[in-house]
Amino acid sequence: MSLNNNVSIAIAEKPLFLMEHEGAQLLQELGLPVAQSQLVQTKQEAIQFAEKIGYPVVLKGMSRDIVHKTEAGIVKINVQSAEEVEAAFIEIMENASNYNDNAVMAGILVQKMAPKGTELIFGVKKDPVFGHQLVIGFGGIFVEIMKDFAMRMMPVSLEDVEEMLQELKTYPIIKGYRGQEGLNQKVIADICLGLNQLVEQRPEIEELDLNPVIFADQDAFICDVRILLGEKKETEPKRRSLENLEKMINPASIAVVGASANEKKNGGRLFRYLVENQFPGKLYPINPGASEIKGYKAYPNIREVPEEIDLACIIVEAKSVPKVMEDCIAKGVKAVIVYSSGFAEVGEEGKKLQEELLNLAEKGNIRVLGPNSIGIASPSKNIYTAFGAALESKVKPHGNIGFISQSGAMGSALLSRAWEQSAGFSRWVSVGNEADLTTTDFIELLAEDELTKVITVFMEGIKDVKAFEQATAKALDAKKPVLVFKTGRSAVGKRAVQSHTGSIAGDDAVYSTAFQKLDALRISNLDEMIDVSRAFTVQKLPKGNHIGVLTASGGACSVIADLCSEKGLIVPELTESSEIIKELIPPFGNAQNPVDVTAEVIAKPEMFKKVLQTLAEDQEIDGVIVMLTTNADPGAAVIAEAIMEVQRDQDKPIVVGRLGADGIAPKAMELYEKGNLPVYASPERVVSVMNYLVKYSQLLKTK
């Protein structure tokens, strides 16, 4: 046991917990309200400093070798006099020695004891993908037990801090509650902005806990500082320009390496899909064993194709891919899709093969989609450089959803299901292993793609947050929502949790806050991914969250009102409109919002249109939900026409639900389909769709 304060923060090996006085010093330099303190080496110094700042004080033994100070018995609080200081000093040195005889003591920290007050905790955690995250929680054991905390990607803005505080369940206490004075929010903001600065200066900070920070009267006291430093190296992921990608998504000529006449082979199916769907450019099957495939002249090697090739589709055994890549380099091909599996997804050997592929791509300045990709489909251009059973679908409606999937199987299944529901895609992309081109690259690409109105992503994770931010910013500029369904929510974090903040900033929570910061809307339910995506391609955006509800049943009114209330959508009371509606509907209906026109709509479907028009024209209403119940033809068809006519004249969204079976209203369903108006089968879906429209509209407003 020895005292030695000759420890420099800068040279510490990593990872490393800073001692409290070292951390406190960093904060002090930024002007943050660390409780007044000094590191001392002797009892005399301790008493001297305690007398200077006044009792009571706290004494804490400082040793890099003892992380858990309380457990070691080297913290003494409420020390009231010189004698007590001396006794505490001795006891701390003894306890430290008993706890760990080899521990090197840097000294003892004498600290002004903070008054009683409200405790908050501030924390920082560095996420491997999203960088530093700021956490604010309500103090003491409550942050752990009540899970009352808010998180944001750093740097945080003043608005972020305000939002975070408002997110806390304990916000009423922070704001001031029942005559109790609130906390000094200016100081809270100062601490947050100071932490912004700190992590900018010291990006190697892995974790930081200020726990507690005591707020009393209008003052704040940072009473404990724990900082964990990690490795300094920040490898900026390299990004390549997206210049050749036009040729990948809109190729004028395609060579299919591995094309086959045998349709049991993937290469056979891929080539068939291209041909059957009438690819409008030039097609070159490459197969050394064939002279022609499906009427197209075949070549033994891509080098031998006499004309220029925009895109090479490589669908051969994994081990043959490098050879094909070399041929592509020789031929001057700039874009390839590698469908072959057997790369990084199958283990070490595959990883090496993937690296080889990537090296060749860089050497030839070739952009690669895949390997292990199912490809790209662009229905309205008749370009199907994709395989997978979804392409067997008889209907392949065109549309404006740009879809990117990190799971080929899920992406393909969703494609088939969407088509069956008449939802059309502009681009459908399976990114496979993302050896070169990533989900993020395609978000950026689709942000500029004129066919695409909404970008929807099935995501397992991202690697380069700066690129993602840039891509979503482009999408926002283009007013194209980026909708993300993220899986792996329950995955246990890989890194051991080393601090308090670490344990509450789980991987999934980090993604959620990041999506919020980076202007992507998270889709919580795979079930509604297609519904919501399609809605953005056909609906106008609501100006606010005041929703008019129109049904023909009291039960439906009640269900929709419940759901709106749960989502935070307002169903406002009507004023003049209600008077007008009252004249239109039977007396046992409800002329107030939610409006119930009653089953009389079956006998008088024309009445429905007038009510809908009145509701949609109401200045207080930002969007209308129509929830139909059984609604059979012929009345259903009249109502379908009415809805689409009113919708045409309005700059508000009208979202339609129909609980009754499609089969009892075939004419109506045909009209909706012709009019490209999606109809949702349940109240939950209708309200959820409206809620996403409102959310995105609010997002646009804040920019």
Next chain:
Amino acid sequence: MSLNNNVSIAIAEKPLFLMEHEGAQLLQELGLPVAQSQLVQTKQEAIQFAEKIGYPVVLKGMSRDIVHKTEAGIVKINVQSAEEVEAAFIEIMENASNYNDNAVMAGILVQKMAPKGTELIFGVKKDPVFGHQLVIGFGGIFVEIMKDFAMRMMPVSLEDVEEMLQELKTYPIIKGYRGQEGLNQKVIADICLGLNQLVEQRPEIEELDLNPVIFADQDAFICDVRILLGEKKETEPKRRSLENLEKMINPASIAVVGASANEKKNGGRLFRYLVENQFPGKLYPINPGASEIKGYKAYPNIREVPEEIDLACIIVEAKSVPKVMEDCIAKGVKAVIVYSSGFAEVGEEGKKLQEELLNLAEKGNIRVLGPNSIGIASPSKNIYTAFGAALESKVKPHGNIGFISQSGAMGSALLSRAWEQSAGFSRWVSVGNEADLTTTDFIELLAEDELTKVITVFMEGIKDVKAFEQATAKALDAKKPVLVFKTGRSAVGKRAVQSHTGSIAGDDAVYSTAFQKLDALRISNLDEMIDVSRAFTVQKLPKGNHIGVLTASGGACSVIADLCSEKGLIVPELTESSEIIKELIPPFGNAQNPVDVTAEVIAKPEMFKKVLQTLAEDQEIDGVIVMLTTNADPGAAVIAEAIMEVQRDQDKPIVVGRLGADGIAPKAMELYEKGNLPVYASPERVVSVMNYLVKYSQLLKTK
């Protein structure tokens, strides 16, 4: 201002707040740990009592005319000496006078001041339907701000109390946390059981707050008691025997009063549905203007029908219904369905008409469904005493779901949608205005109905909780789940909130706890009502919550694992099975749970069956979720057969999802339909269905 302690609790007019000393007395009589106290009239008495119990004490002015004591300044805490008692006494009398000069003071309560400790709040609220509800919350402002409370219908059992505590987010504090001693749970239980007794003795208690109850060391101190008494009268709702109902649901002869040849009229449609669906008994159209309808001899009046009539369907104008009821009495009809609207749902006049109808029904000992009912359908018996557009459906599959709806429109729409999804009903009942027969009556009836395996309810509310309890108990005995979708969740409570407990025990929360106590499973999502109902008619029940997951995609594995984790379903690690599965699937698959057999299943669908069998036979697995992705024919059909074969031999549920479009697997879909195995279109639905199966299985176990 005067002192007067001559107030009897018994004679108080209602509603009435008891003064604290009155409430404390009630609790003391039950042996509950009320902080030691005495009501005094003079300073001397106050000092005498304070000296006796020891300082510090609390003084509180007691007046029925001052409810908000702190606001009035008539509470003095931490009173430390005789002088302070005197001063406090004087100040309280003065403040009371200033606050309300007319206030009658019953005296001043001198109370032992409780030590510092952990505060809990206990509350009771009487719900107009469900009776007394017990609330336990974590103390002080936290119960309001953090909404950390648990609620149960009273009387509560010891198990209820234990569950309630475990539900609290602050349970770790109650239990003892990080070396901190927990609270005395025996005392908590005593208080709860004491409150059971109290509300049994005094059913007129409307609201009760014990706030706070301070727990320090192993003692507890009830420091404040607020009791609101309401009216004593308890009108026991009268219930009639269900003896005639067999004739209503399985009639051998039906008279349709208001039958018509004109199918634009409801009476015309109702009669057509009976005829078209080949009602197997005798049919008598009643219409004074017709001699026959659709080949059946018509009678001008039900009295003139020569044979016995089991059921009269009344579908005439509301105002003519009483006359028809008189005819039914004369004819001796014992069961009628009144379809006519224009009764209680349209206002005062209609209410009178409904009363008249009910009086006639009682006079003639007739059971009535409706008025304003859409009727009853029993598909497998070919009895369609119902109208509504749903009956236009071409497919009307038979099945074992007994469905009861308080909303005709929603019920009818759900019927059509369910049929379209191949979900079959045993009984479909629209209860209309419930003038006589209620939802509850039909739950009881279906509990005994041999055609019905599950009872599903679309509910707006119930009135008679004892009857409901009796009905669900019968259903539980018969092992038939009662599934309830309850709407009106967001409805603002009608009664003014008069106390703390009142504000947190919202109507909807009361329904939730009541359903739990009364063994009904609440369906949170209308979207999944049919899915879940049907599952109970075809699936075996899992013995526990350990789920095996089988997919052909890593993405699907991840999505299902997320959802299972959110619902609390365990996806356990496999031991021996994993070794067996490893031999069956490709090396880049996942032989651990969740199992990924990879896209190789397309080429080798037979491999799938072996894996499924292995998983289903694993002793550690209680049920299997199969989540398929694109899954096209012909492989899809092989897999469908495999699933149904394995399922036949197992006593575990196998719940199947298919994300890919139905259209690419028509053969498989046909097989599933023939095998009566529902297939769900999304991961969310699959997991939700399994979760309900697990929940019901757990419910059965606790009985």
